[in-house]
Amino acid sequence: MKKILIIGTVAYDEIETTTGSSGKILGGAATYIGLGASLLNSKSSIISIVGGDFEHKNLKLLKLKGINTDSIEIVPKGKTFYWKGKYHKDWNKRDTLNTQLNVLADFNPAVSEENKKAEIIVLGNLHPEIQNTVLDQVNVSEKCIILDTMNFWMDNALAELMKVIKRVDIIIINDEEALQLSKKDTLFAAANKILSFGPKQIVIKKGEHGAMLFDESRFFTVPAFPVKKVIDPTGAGDTFAGGFAGYLSHLDKINFEAMKLAVVHGTVMASFCVEGFGTSVMESLEKETTNNRLKEFKNFTRY
Amino acid sequence: MKKILIIGTVAYDEIETTTGSSGKILGGAATYIGLGASLLNSKSSIISIVGGDFEHKNLKLLKLKGINTDSIEIVPKGKTFYWKGKYHKDWNKRDTLNTQLNVLADFNPAVSEENKKAEIIVLGNLHPEIQNTVLDQVNVSEKCIILDTMNFWMDNALAELMKVIKRVDIIIINDEEALQLSKKDTLFAAANKILSFGPKQIVIKKGEHGAMLFDESRFFTVPAFPVKKVIDPTGAGDTFAGGFAGYLSHLDKINFEAMKLAVVHGTVMASFCVEGFGTSVMESLEKETTNNRLKEFKNFTRY
Numbered sequence: 001m002k003k004i005l006i007i008g009t010v011a012y013d014e015i016e017t018t019t020g021s022s023g024k025i026l027g028g029a030a031t032y033i034g035l036g037a038s039l040l041n042s043k044s045s046i047i048s049i050v051g052g053d054f055e056h057k058n059l060k061l062l063k064l065k066g067i068n069t070d071s072i073e074i075v076p077k078g079k080t081f082y083w084k085g086k087y088h089k090d091w092n093k094r095d096t097l098n099t100q101l102n103v104l105a106d107f108n109p110a111v112s113e114e115n116k117k118a119e120i121i122v123l124g125n126l127h128p129e130i131q132n133t134v135l136d137q138v139n140v141s142e143k144c145i146i147l148d149t150m151n152f153w154m155d156n157a158l159a160e161l162m163k164v165i166k167r168v169d170i171i172i173i174n175d176e177e178a179l180q181l182s183k184k185d186t187l188f189a190a191a192n193k194i195l196s197f198g199p200k201q202i203v204i205k206k207g208e209h210g211a212m213l214f215d216e217s218r219f220f221t222v223p224a225f226p227v228k229k230v231i232d233p234t235g236a237g238d239t240f241a242g243g244f245a246g247y248l249s250h251l252d253k254i255n256f257e258a259m260k261l262a263v264v265h266g267t268v269m270a271s272f273c274v275e276g277f278g279t280s281v282m283e284s285l286e287k288e289t290t291n292n293r294l295k296e297f298k299n300f301t302r303y
Numbered sequence: 304m305k306k307i308l309i310i311g312t313v314a315y316d317e318i319e320t321t322t323g324s325s326g327k328i329l330g331g332a333a334t335y336i337g338l339g340a341s342l343l344n345s346k347s348s349i350i351s352i353v354g355g356d357f358e359h360k361n362l363k364l365l366k367l368k369g370i371n372t373d374s375i376e377i378v379p380k381g382k383t384f385y386w387k388g389k390y391h392k393d394w395n396k397r398d399t400l401n402t403q404l405n406v407l408a409d410f411n412p413a414v415s416e417e418n419k420k421a422e423i424i425v426l427g428n429l430h431p432e433i434q435n436t437v438l439d440q441v442n443v444s445e446k447c448i449i450l451d452t453m454n455f456w457m458d459n460a461l462a463e464l465m466k467v468i469k470r471v472d473i474i475i476i477n478d479e480e481a482l483q484l485s486k487k488d489t490l491f492a493a494a495n496k497i498l499s500f501g502p503k504q505i506v507i508k509k510g511e512h513g514a515m516l517f518d519e520s521r522f523f524t525v526p527a528f529p530v531k532k533v534i535d536p537t538g539a540g541d542t543f544a545g546g547f548a549g550y551l552s553h554l555d556k557i558n559f560e561a562m563k564l565a566v567v568h569g570t571v572m573a574s575f576c577v578e579g580f581g582t583s584v585m586e587s588l589e590k591e592t593t594n595n596r597l598k599e600f601k602n603f604t605r606y
Contacts, residue, residue, distance in 0.1 A: 188531055209512040210526055219603050221526040223513055228491060260606040300522055302605070303563040 002144075002249040004044040005115050006033045007134050008124020008238075009081050009104060010054070010062075010072055015234055015277060016086040016097075022232065025278040026058045027083065029124030029148065032235035035282045036242020036269045038065035039290050042249040045115055047071040047134070049107045051078035061283060071112060078103035091233050092207060111137040122146045122245050123168070124238060128153050128160035135167050144254055146170045147199070148241045151177045166198035170259075172241050174205045187212065188219075201259060203244070203266075205237055213256075213263050220260045225271035225297050232277045236270045239282070243269030268297050305447075305552040307340055307347040308418050309333045310437050311427020311541075312384050312407060313357070313365075313375055318537055318580060319389040319400075325535065328581040329361045330386065332427030332451065335538035338585045339545020339572045341368035342593050345552040348418055350374040350437070352410045354381035364586060374415060381406035394536050395510060414440040425449045425548050426471070427541060431456050431463035438470050447557055449473045450502070451544045454480045469501035473562075475544050477508045490515060491522075504562060506547070506569075508540055516559075516566050523563045528574035528600050535580045539573045542585070546572030571600050 008030030015022040030046045037044045045068035054074060062069050084098035107130060121143050123131045128149070135145070147168040153161045154177065165171060171194060175187060182193035191202050191214040204212045208230075210223040244259075244266035251258050271293065275281045316330030333349045340347045348371035357377060365372050387401035410433060424446050426434045431452070438448070450471040456464045457480065468474060474497060478490060485496035494505050494517040507515045511533075513526040547562075547569035554561050574596065578584045 186531070188529060206512075209509075212529075219529065220606070221529065221603055222606075223524040223526055226491060226515075226522065226524065228489070257606075264606055300524055303523070303525075303560075303567055 001043060002119040002251075003117065004037055004042055004120045004122060004245050004249050005047065005111075005118035006030045006037075006044055006122045006124060006242075007047045007109060007131065008033060008122075008126050010046065010048040010050050010058075011081040011083060013082075013234060013278060014084040014098075015232055016084075017232060018087070018089050020231075020277070022277040025280075026061070027234065027278055028081065029126065029235075029238045031062070031279060032238030032273065033122050033124050033148075033242035033245070034062060034067040035065060035279055036239035036244075036266070036273070037246030037249065038067060038242075039269050039272070039282060039285060040243060040246035040250070040265060041066070041287075042246035044068065044246075045071060045118065047109045047111065047115065049073045049075065049103045049109075051080040051103045052076040054080045061279075071109075071115060075103045085234070087233065091230060109134055118143070120144045120146065120245050120249055122148065122241055123164065124148055124241070125150050128157050128164045131164045132160065132167075135164070140167055144169050144248065146172060146241060146245055148172045148238065149177075150174075151180055154180055162197065165194070168199050170201045170203065171199040172203040172205065172237070172244065174207070174237065178202070178204045188214075201256075203263060205240060207233070207236075211240070211263050211267055213259055215256055218256050220256075220263065222264055222267055222301060225268050225293065226300070227271050227274055230274045233274050234278060236273045239273040240266035240270040243267075264297065265294070268293050304346060305422040305554075306420065307345055307423045307425060307548050307552050308350065308414075308421035309336045309340075309347055309425045309427060309545075310350045310412060310434065311336060311425075311429050313349065313351040313353050313361075314384040314386060316385075316537060316581060317387040317401075318535055319387075320535060321390070321392050323534075323580070325580040328583075329364070330537065330581055331384065332429065332538075332541045334365070334582060335541030335576065336425050336427050336451075336545035336548070337365060337370040338368060338582055339542035339547075339569070339576070340549030340552065341370060341545075342572050342575070342585060342588060343546060343549035343553070343568060344369070344590075345549035347371065347549075348374060348421065350412045350414065350418065352376045352378065352406045352412075354383040354406045355379040357383045364582075374412075374418060378406045388537070390536065394533060412437055421446070423447045423449065423548050423552055425451065425544055426467065427451055427544070428453050431460050431467045434467045435463065435470075438467070443470055447472050447551065449475060449544060449548055451475045451541065452480075453477075454483055457484055465500065468497070471502050473504045473506065474502045475506040475508065475540070475547065477510070477540065481505070481507045491517075504559075506566060508543060510536070510539075514543070514566050514570055516562055518559055521559055523559075523566065525567055525570055525604060528571050528596065529603070530574050530577055533577045536577050537581060539576045542576040543569035543573040546570075567600065568597070571596050
């Protein structure tokens with residue numbers, strides 16, 4: 001089994017929806033990516049930074065899920081990255097009510113010798129400068145590098161982001177971001193353009209409408225798993241990336257056919273994420289439930 | 304092979320999009336349904352009404368595609384149903400600029416003895432009162448009856464529409480219409496509610512986001528075929544219904560597994576429709592092109 005190295009935020013979130021609010025809960029891209037991969041029994045390690053306020057029970061949870069937390073730096077006098085957001089009735093729209101970078105402002109990740117051995121690296125949503133710092137420390141050509149990013153960096157650090165994109169194997173972004181990054185007006189044109197920036201594959205996430213996978217000459221698409229009731233979409237995209245990487249970690253050879261199934265697994269893992277606030281559903285998911293939903297998804301989509 | 308009987312409009316349309324306009328062209332739900340079925344080499348017969356202005360070349364085209372036009376009544380002194388519409392940049396929005404019912408105002412379809420033998424009946428979008436009149440003339444319990452309708456009738460003839468819905472096997476509607484008809488706020492809840500009105504299956508079309516098929520206990524979904532450039536979405540839903548019925552017409556037994564493939568075929572046939580104004584692309588499609596796209600769709604969606 002390939003080891004997965006995850007770089008990203010471990011954070012506290014506070015989430016409001018039209019039907020409820022979460023209170024202060026565990027969040028962060030790396031957290032969701034790690035949990036997404038753990039649902040598929042993958043071995044991962046997180047590089048991140050938290051403050052002295054970060055609760056032991058949260059670290060314990062990650063460890064319990066098979067996530068190595070040795071490289072989550074704890075700054076005793078600092079505070080953990082905090083984000084508060086509010087979703088509209090249309091889940092695709094959300095307002096950021098409060099962002100406190102806190103310890104993240106000085107995050108300068110060092111990759112340990114052990115972590116340098118990971119064969120799959122997932123760069124979670126984070127300042128592209130930090131993502132580049134991580135890539136500087138590893139042998140990029142020997143790794144499968146997966147990048148998740150978002151429009152915020154396209155608006156605020158495009159040049160740095162383009163440098164990262166050039167260096168990764170697979171980029172995972174959502175539909176609007178793909179259009180923005182490529183300056184194209186269809187997803188096909190966007191995918192082609194973004195592939196010309198460097199990645200060998202691109203995954204475009206379309207939320208409730210599924211996901212698409214492209215390489216230079218091939219295309220694959222799946223619908224989303226039809227969730228009966230969405231409670232909180234926070235972290236769904238990160239969980240997708242975690243499930244995607246988690247599936248690949250079990251394979252000797254990572255090719256387009258494998259990535260099709262990785263997209264399926266990412267889709268199904270993300271469906272659990274949105275069924276509760278934050279990480280709540282994924283924290284206590286039985287292996288059987290995961291397997292059943294994967295089977296169900298096949299039933300729903302195979303013909 | 305089962306024969307398909309289609310009841311619906313044969314019309315003239317004039318379509319404006321943000322990039323062009325069609326001029327006066329052949330349209331109508333029955334036309335598109337017939338062409339959708341003809342792409343799969345099905346045998347169909349249309350019951351409709353046109354005016355003395357209906358051009359011979361249009362009738363000839365339908366016949367050339369294996370569609371029996373004997374039951375398209377021609378009213379020499381009347382004018383053919385006419386619709387003019389304009390699409391927004393967002394294809395899901397369109398404004399009706401002009402509607403002239405003309406001969407359609409007095410449409411009172413009689414089902415010939417020959418047409419009564421058809422095993423599949425497609426009720427194209429039309430006043431539900433007329434759809435009921437047709438069902439009154441056939442042995443409903445022996446047929447596979449497919450209903451296509453739209454929000455206009457939900458707003459203006461709901462009681463009559465509910466009577467039709469009660470009598471059909473399969474209802475095909477789009478996502479917004481399913482929510483409106485069911486007064487529910489998710490497509491799953493909507494599908495369940497609508498099934499309780501009578502149909503054994505429901506197909507919910509989601510345009511560029513694909514289609515869903517439900518019966519009482521089962522669910523299936525496919526993405527749309529990714530069309531590179533949409534020129535005109537008029538008739539796509541009707542063409543879907545035609546492809547759906549066309550696929551079923553070749554089978555001895557119509558069950559849920561067959562309907563999954565019918566949804567796939569409807570999806571692919573509809574993708575041709577939107578690639579040109581009106582019926583233009585479907586008029587001259589080679590069998591090979593259709594087969595290739597079906598294969599391509601499998602490549603895009605099977606894993």
